[in-house]
Amino acid sequence: MTGKDMEIIGIPRAVRDACRKHLLQSRTIGFVPTMGALHDGHLSLLRKARRENDIAVASIFGNPMQFGPSEDFEKYPRDIENDIKKLRNEEIDILFLPELSLLYSSGFSTYINVDIISEKLDGGFRPGHFRGVATVVAKLFNIVDPTRAYFGQKDFQQTIIIKRMVKDLDFDLDIVVCPTVREDDGLAMSSRNLYLDKEQRRAARVLYRCLNEASDAIKSGIIKLEEIKDLMIKIISGEALVNRINYAAVYDPMTLDEVDVIQGEVLIAVAVRLGDTCLIDNMLINS
Amino acid sequence: MTGKDMEIIGIPRAVRDACRKHLLQSRTIGFVPTMGALHDGHLSLLRKARRENDIAVASIFGNPMQFGPSEDFEKYPRDIENDIKKLRNEEIDILFLPELSLLYSSGFSTYINVDIISEKLDGGFRPGHFRGVATVVAKLFNIVDPTRAYFGQKDFQQTIIIKRMVKDLDFDLDIVVCPTVREDDGLAMSSRNLYLDKEQRRAARVLYRCLNEASDAIKSGIIKLEEIKDLMIKIISGEALVNRINYAAVYDPMTLDEVDVIQGEVLIAVAVRLGDTCLIDNMLINS
Numbered sequence: 392m393t394g395k396d397m398e399i400i401g402i403p404r405a406v407r408d409a410c411r412k413h414l415l416q417s418r419t420i421g422f423v424p425t426m427g428a429l430h431d432g433h434l435s436l437l438r439k440a441r442r443e444n445d446i447a448v449a450s451i452f453g454n455p456m457q458f459g460p461s462e463d464f465e466k467y468p469r470d471i472e473n474d475i476k477k478l479r480n481e482e483i484d485i486l487f488l489p490e491l492s493l494l495y496s497s498g499f500s501t502y503i504n505v506d507i508i509s510e511k512l513d514g515g516f517r518p519g520h521f522r523g524v525a526t527v528v529a530k531l532f533n534i535v536d537p538t539r540a541y542f543g544q545k546d547f548q549q550t551i552i553i554k555r556m557v558k559d560l561d562f563d564l565d566i567v568v569c570p571t572v573r574e575d576d577g578l579a580m581s582s583r584n585l586y587l588d589k590e591q592r593r594a595a596r597v598l599y600r601c602l603n604e605a606s607d608a609i610k611s612g613i614i615k616l617e618e619i620k621d622l623m624i625k626i627i628s629g630e631a632l633v634n635r636i637n638y639a640a641v642y643d644p645m646t647l648d649e650v651d652v653i654q655g656e657v658l659i660a661v662a663v664r665l666g667d668t669c670l671i672d673n674m675l676i677n678s
Numbered sequence: 679m680t681g682k683d684m685e686i687i688g689i690p691r692a693v694r695d696a697c698r699k700h701l702l703q704s705r706t707i708g709f710v711p712t713m714g715a716l717h718d719g720h721l722s723l724l725r726k727a728r729r730e731n732d733i734a735v736a737s738i739f740g741n742p743m744q745f746g747p748s749e750d751f752e753k754y755p756r757d758i759e760n761d762i763k764k765l766r767n768e769e770i771d772i773l774f775l776p777e778l779s780l781l782y783s784s785g786f787s788t789y790i791n792v793d794i795i796s797e798k799l800d801g802g803f804r805p806g807h808f809r810g811v812a813t814v815v816a817k818l819f820n821i822v823d824p825t826r827a828y829f830g831q832k833d834f835q836q837t838i839i840i841k842r843m844v845k846d847l848d849f850d851l852d853i854v855v856c857p858t859v860r861e862d863d864g865l866a867m868s869s870r871n872l873y874l875d876k877e878q879r880r881a882a883r884v885l886y887r888c889l890n891e892a893s894d895a896i897k898s899g900i901i902k903l904e905e906i907k908d909l910m911i912k913i914i915s916g917e918a919l920v921n922r923i924n925y926a927a928v929y930d931p932m933t934l935d936e937v938d939v940i941q942g943e944v945l946i947a948v949a950v951r952l953g954d955t956c957l958i959d960n961m962l963i964n965s
Contacts, residue, residue, distance in 0.1 A: 504791065506789065563823075
């Protein structure tokens with residue numbers, strides 16, 4: 392069950408050398424960057440990376456640059472021992488586990504920004520978040536030089552920002568977006584679900600219910616955004632433990648602009664706060 | 679004299695494939711990115727890249743992102759036929775000659791900024807210039823994936839911004855900075871020298887004279903910045919055709935901050951306008 396030996400490497404240059412060695416032998420590298428606290432959503436990415444490539448590489452790095460000063464960087468779930476067991480179990484070849492100071496050296500001052508789409512949706516509530524994501528992902532891509540990198544659709548905005556960056560900066564790799572993995576009751580898997588107490592955990596089901604009801608309404612022929620938004624907000628507002636709705640609407644999946652008239656492929660997306668915890672979810676549908 | 683056959687490639691993916699083929703055979707790649715109108719300064723970079731690597735790659739791309747709206751992008755010197763002759767003569771293996779639309783596709787929105795040092799010196803006079811430089815250089819690095827890339831010391835600020843970006847974003851390559859190549863009378867080679875009329879060309883000698891006199895003064899024991907600045911400004915002001923001094927001072931070569939007390943390695947740098955043409959020059963000295 393433990394699979395083959397996994398190398399655990401903390402030094403960026405050593406990871407690069409290990410990956411380059413594989414590259415020189417024309418092996419493909421599948422890469423799954425994570426912040427740890429691995430759940431079944433991560434495991435689905437790891438399995439796909441393992442299946443589709445000669446070499447599977449994962450990273451665990453809690454990236455402070457993508458957390459705002461009032462956010463949860465300090466208390467973000469960490470469970471490195473269990474994470475390592477899970478990675479071994481998925482037969483990952485290399486785990487890149489860098490210390491902070493090795494990725495952000497003294498005088499660090501280079502930032503990558505993907506304009507416009509980084510300001511929408513979660514970007515509006517987390518200034519600088521996607522700049523931090525784009526910057527660290529570019530660093531990891533430069534270190535690992537993967538053939539394919541795997542991300543979950545739950546963080547939809549992140550996936551289109553990274554795809555845009557890869558295209559704009561000519562990174563030589565494919566971005567693979569994998570379906571959101573859900574708990575039995577539909578809640579999207581997220582490390583942040585660990586923050587929820589029992590009552591909040593029950594209340595969190597409202598996100599998936601909201602997406603499904605919006606999807607049903609669109610499929611039944613409603614094409615006016617305002618009607619769908621009203622429906623979504625009514626459903627979420629029915630859950631007393633939700634203390635804020637960040638957004639709940641239907642968007643163009645390329646631009647993340649709200650669509651006035653719903654047609655073609657659209658993104659239904661929602662973000663709410665339950666206590667101090669922000670939860671997001673989305674659904675891509677063909678209307 | 680024409681050397682071996684040089685491949686001229688316009689498609690980024692084709693350049694990448696050609697370079698990756700060499701990489702897979704463990705060949706080193708030396709890369710010289712240029713905006714064309716090649717002069718002896720460029721040739722010194724090309725020769726060094728040729729000498730130090732198995733494969734020598736040059737690019738010619740006038741990057742609009744690094745020119746401001748009131749700057750000289752449209753009239754920037756272009757002489758592609760002669761450039762190609764010179765590159766063949768230096769036995770360059772691959773010339774990457776992309777069209778604008780292949781590097782900046784519709785919806786382009788990713789920008790790399792190296793904070794703080796990009797705002798100093800020329801950055802103060804050319805807002806967004808170094809963001810454009812950093813972004814296009816990162817793109818070219820991702821396409822060519824060179825072992826070493828060569829830049830001239832004349833654009834000193836550019837070299838430290840690129841070195842910072844390479845370090846911060848974990849690019850796997852070495853930046854090689856080559857000495858400024860000068861005309862017989864000391865004027866630093868620059869494509870923009872072509873803009874100067876005969877009188878301006880003669881007046882342009884004041885930059886090198888100013889750097890030399892500042893250097894002599896520092897070596898003679900003057901350590902107060904204000905004294906050196908006064909001297910530099912006095913020398914430049916003696917040249918009637920100079921219609922603006924952008925800056926003329928002594929700087930910390932890491933931070934580009936002015937140094938109050940001159941000691942250790944310092945950068946003497948100057949930028950002036952002659953008519954519509956901005957000329958820059960610098961000298962690194964050990965005081």
